[in-house]
Amino acid sequence: MARSTTADTITIEANGLRFTADVAGPADGELVLLLHGFPQTRHTWRVELPALAAAGFRACAPDQRGYSTGARPEGVDSYRSELLVADALAIADSFGAERFHIVGHDWGGALAWFIAAHHAERVHSLSVISRPHAAAFVAAMRDDPDQPHRSRHHPAFQKPEATDNLLADNAAPLRRAMAHGRVPDADIDAYLATLGERDALDAAVNWYRAIGSSQYQPAETPPVSVPTMYVWGNQDATVGRMAAENTADFVTGPYRFAELGGINHFVTDEVPGAFTGLLLAHLAEHGGTTARHPASKGWAILDSNQ
Numbered sequence: 001m002a003r004s005t006t007a008d009t010i011t012i013e014a015n016g017l018r019f020t021a022d023v024a025g026p027a028d029g030e031l032v033l034l035l036h037g038f039p040q041t042r043h044t045w046r047v048e049l050p051a052l053a054a055a056g057f058r059a060c061a062p063d064q065r066g067y068s069t070g071a072r073p074e075g076v077d078s079y080r081s082e083l084l085v086a087d088a089l090a091i092a093d094s095f096g097a098e099r100f101h102i103v104g105h106d107w108g109g110a111l112a113w114f115i116a117a118h119h120a121e122r123v124h125s126l127s128v129i130s131r132p133h134a135a136a137f138v139a140a141m142r143d144d145p146d147q148p149h150r151s152r153h154h155p156a157f158q159k160p161e162a163t164d165n166l167l168a169d170n171a172a173p174l175r176r177a178m179a180h181g182r183v184p185d186a187d188i189d190a191y192l193a194t195l196g197e198r199d200a201l202d203a204a205v206n207w208y209r210a211i212g213s214s215q216y217q218p219a220e221t222p223p224v225s226v227p228t229m230y231v232w233g234n235q236d237a238t239v240g241r242m243a244a245e246n247t248a249d250f251v252t253g254p255y256r257f258a259e260l261g262g263i264n265h266f267v268t269d270e271v272p273g274a275f276t277g278l279l280l281a282h283l284a285e286h287g288g289t290t291a292r293h294p295a296s297k298g299w300a301i302l303d304s305n306q
Helices: 048-054 081-094 107-118 134-143 162-180 185-195 198-209 241-250 276-286
Strands: 008-014 017-024 031-035 058-062 100-105 123-129 228-233 255-261 300-305
Touching: 008 081, 017 048, 017 081, 031 048, 031 081, 031 107, 048 058, 048 276, 081 107, 100 107, 100 276, 107 123, 107 134, 123 276, 134 241, 162 185, 162 198, 185 198, 228 241, 228 276, 241 255
Parallel strands: 031 058, 031 100, 100 123, 123 228, 228 255
Antiparallel strands: 008 017, 017 058, 255 300
């Protein structure tokens, strides 16, 4: 019998909160937990979910803390990184998964690095798009003259008026930022269906505001020992080559660095499917399920394996 690859939208109760999530794949498949970045939602994994399901994995893409209406506590301190990590672990627990594959993009990638670094016993494999290892990122902020400019939104988001600025004129600044990152209009509309609401966007921006008081400090993030794949578009406007390439210095386990030629930051939106085959191949190598993966086409992959 053919496997169903259709994603269902469910509510997951975890860590005292209620998360909206899309899930697909057999209940007995290895769990793949996919964490979105900013300013996105679970919509960013719309291509990966059915592909993972077809390969026999149980895939879960939640709207994370602040993005889900049932997981939107008040106050900046409610968005410290250790709480965001605890949410992800609790979601995995809700599936009965002692170990799982963790996938993340942008801020979700930062959480994925934290989980792999601090909770390696829970992780089969790590796959991250765009966001480098936190210590490599901190070093690039110090040593790469371009990185502070690329990351200028980080200090800007500390300001209390940041949310209202982004939402001004029917969210025109937020729309421009995503369009500059080559996110198609239809996908921008999908993200703004959630983040166009002030409470949701303010909670999402609180992730940036809370990092200074978080238990997990980027510069102190340990190296990662689990099998890791890091995917970076070499036209990423927010992450430079130094941070991307130096991520290898902070992985002690099997490591693959896949550079996508001509692609910007929002990989799964700009070129849907560019990441999917890479992910399935990585999971097939480092998991118990045999994954069928399509050949990559239509983009350049400059691959470096270590």
